[in-house]
Amino acid sequence: MNRRQQRIVEAAVALLLGIVAALTLLPLVVMFLGPFRDPVDIMNRGAIALPTEWKADTLVRVLSRFHFGLYLVNTVIVTAPTVVISLLFAIMCAFPLAVMQFPLKRFILIVVTVIAIMISEEFIMIPLFQLTKRLHLVNTFAAAILPQLAMSAAFSVLIIWSFFLGLPREMVDAALQDGASSWQVLWRIYVPISTPAILSAATLTTVWTWNGYIIPLIMLPSTRKATLPLGLALFMGAHNVDIPMIMAGALVTAAPMLILFVLFQRHLVRGLTQGVVK
């Protein structure tokens, strides 16, 4: 193949992927433009038109008057502890599974793997709600955090464990000869060089918790405690004709994760495509 042919092939490939990329981005463009449209204008000029003026009124209104500011805070309250604690647990759990020998190790590994790949909120939603009721946790953030924490931990163990496995053992032995404890080996040697895997796990579980719908739906019946996806669903039920307002709600829900995606693209892409995808 000469260079010109190669250029043509590359252009065709780019065109093909470009079409797929454009189709992928289209609904997001719809969401981005929506809050800047005017409901009457949508009726008059149709859905496909640029906003006549770029005012953030709708966005401000949805955040203040329609509680999306509160939903945003609630979502952070649920997501931050879930991610931090599940990572801490997962790092601790992955460590002996990767470097120590002990009875039940294989069994624990298999259980965690199956749980991480298989389990989904809707399998456990009914008993989970009953359990929460018995623990008197319904309508507390803890009720939304705990099950999500368990799922995130199982999932992060897989990512972090497989990274730990690939690390050279010589440095551990050297540290041990210098009198370090296993706890010190974990936090001073393993964790610092495992940043890529830990970031992958952290970003993925953040996205997953932030976007979660079923668990908040069941655990947080009070509107004051709703997370963004739950609040968005409630809002749409009440105002289903005010399209700019609904798109503003969607934008407030999606934008933080889109920003996270841009900032941690490498880690999220690796986590998403590594094969242990949830």
Place this chain on the structure above:
Amino acid sequence: MNNGSGTKDHRRTYSPLNDIGGALTPYLYVAPTVLVILVFLIYPMASVFWYSLTRWSGLGLKEFIGFGNYATMLADPIFWTSFKTNITYVLFFSLLPTVVGLLLASVVGRSRIPGERYFRAILLTPQVIASVAMGVIFRWIFSPGFGVLDGFFNIVGLEGWQKPWLGDSTLAPIAVGTIGTWLWLGFVVIVFVAGIQKIDPALYDAGNLDGASGWQELVFITLPQLRAELVVVLVVTLIRAFGSGVFGIVAAVTDGRYNTMPLALYAYRVAFVHNRMGYGSAVTVFLIVLILLLSGLTFRFGQRGRR
């Protein structure tokens, strides 16, 4: 996926770390994770099987009724409609993206892709959007009259193509299905392209020498080499087509009207709206068994190829 061999090596290595804190140390490390998994995932998962054998409103005592809920389920027309709808979703969320993604990847995967990093990011963007937000956006896209799709048909002069996409029992499940195709196609392409780039080019050179057509290359070289990716893609998309992914989308886009209710949403309705915890659990058990069966079959198909 890529650490199968690593595990084996480590099993044989003697670990001096065991001597540090005594025999209990590894268990202390795993305890927090194992505990939360036991209490919040395994215990509820086991309970749902027991619940499914009872009649229970969620308050008061459970009444054991054996397989009564399952009998109710088999005679319940809404259950069967949900089941059929869910099969449509499997088609659109899982099989269609897999087939189209495989074809696309096999076309683009072997040449240098200009701007590959950007394509990868764009095609994966839907993965970070909340399912409810997706549902809300597509609800506008498919809205009658002032929706984006109908607006497009209006502009290009195809007014006749305007349809009540979400307000028709035949169209609505398909319209919702296309949301799944939108969501997963990019992911599938990325996974397959990464897989194809790992295949030894010598295999294709050998194929070229034997005069293999593009189609033969796909069937005899690319496909067998992509078995692991194929299994991952199928299992992941299958689980999502039955599960939490589809739940949020449908809740926002149609709220289950016009034959769009998947099994998971039906189980939720039965349990939490009609307060029939036992029956809802039976539908959930059906869902769990179905997913286990389908992913099990997919894994076995992948295993067989490795030998």
